Amino acid sequence: MDFVWLYENLADYKSKYILYAILNNYYNFDFISLGKVTNDIYKHYFDLDILKLQQDEVFVDMGAYIGDTTLDFINSYGTDSYKKIYCYEMTKKSLESAKKKLNTYDNIIFKNFAVSDKNGKLYMCENGYSSSANQISTNGEIEVDCVSLDNDISEKITTIKMDIEGGEKKALKGCKNHIIDESPNLLISVYHNNSDIIEIPKMISGYNKNYKFYLRYYGGPLYATEIVLICIKK
Numbered sequence: 714m715d716f717v718w719l720y721e722n723l724a725d726y727k728s729k730y731i732l733y734a735i736l737n738n739y740y741n742f743d744f745i746s747l748g749k750v751t752n753d754i755y756k757h758y759f760d761l762d763i764l765k766l767q768q769d770e771v772f773v774d775m776g777a778y779i780g781d782t783t784l785d786f787i788n789s790y791g792t793d794s795y796k797k798i799y800c801y802e803m804t805k806k807s808l809e810s811a812k813k814k815l816n817t818y819d820n821i822i823f824k825n826f827a828v829s830d831k832n833g834k835l836y837m838c839e840n841g842y843s844s845s846a847n848q849i850s851t852n853g854e855i856e857v858d859c860v861s862l863d864n865d866i867s868e869k870i871t872t873i874k875m876d877i878e879g880g881e882k883k884a885l886k887g888c889k890n891h892i893i894d895e896s897p898n899l900l901i902s903v904y905h906n907n908s909d910i911i912e913i914p915k916m917i918s919g920y921n922k923n924y925k926f927y928l929r930y931y932g933g934p935l936y937a938t939e940i941v942l943i944c945i946k947k
């Protein structure tokens with residue numbers, strides 16, 4: 714019934730077919746359908762057919778890594794398209810790379826924090842392959858500061874992107890007030906846990922009924938990764 718709920722609440726046929734392709738891959742090891750839905754037209758997260766920016770755009774890049782998504786955002790919409798950008802990245806080395814990559818652009822605020830449901834301390838488990846996959850873990854060896862978005866940003870937010878390696882649900886709890894009060898566009902990775910594709914849109918719907926849901930797929934044909942839930946105010 715959960716997948717039926719999601720299917721019925723997806724706003725376009727493309728999203729429904731993406732859900733079918735993902736489930737067909739999970740249950741039947743079908744690679745053909747998944748290969749057909751890969752998005753190779755627009756930049757990751759930024760489907761220009763459905764994602765329109767607001768006046769005085771305040772974009773939050775949660776899991777900014779080396780600044781690649783923020784750069785894609787600017788290249789997709791233009792240097793005059795935003796009022797402010799916040800880049801959150803818990804790995805210091807990655808954040809320094811982001812600062813260098815984006816140093817020619819104005820009004821970008823860099824935050825060396827993990828983002829969660831409250832302010833405090835967490836522990837980071839480093840990924841030996843890529844720092845983009847560093848995760849928050851109870852047995853991590855590196856202590857990091859964490860914040861909630863509700864506590865850290867007081868101004869209106871218009872778009873939030875999340876790719877934080879499985880920490881998305883806690884981060885959503887930490888920006889609940891922004892979601893309820895402001896209905897920002899939400900661009901959320903929903904593949905780090907198998908249940909995220911269901912639980913995250915239900916969670917958002919529980920906070921704010923005024924969203925249309927879309928799925929977009931940016932991964933490969935073998936296994937369903939890089940699934941993005943796009944939530945747009947009705």
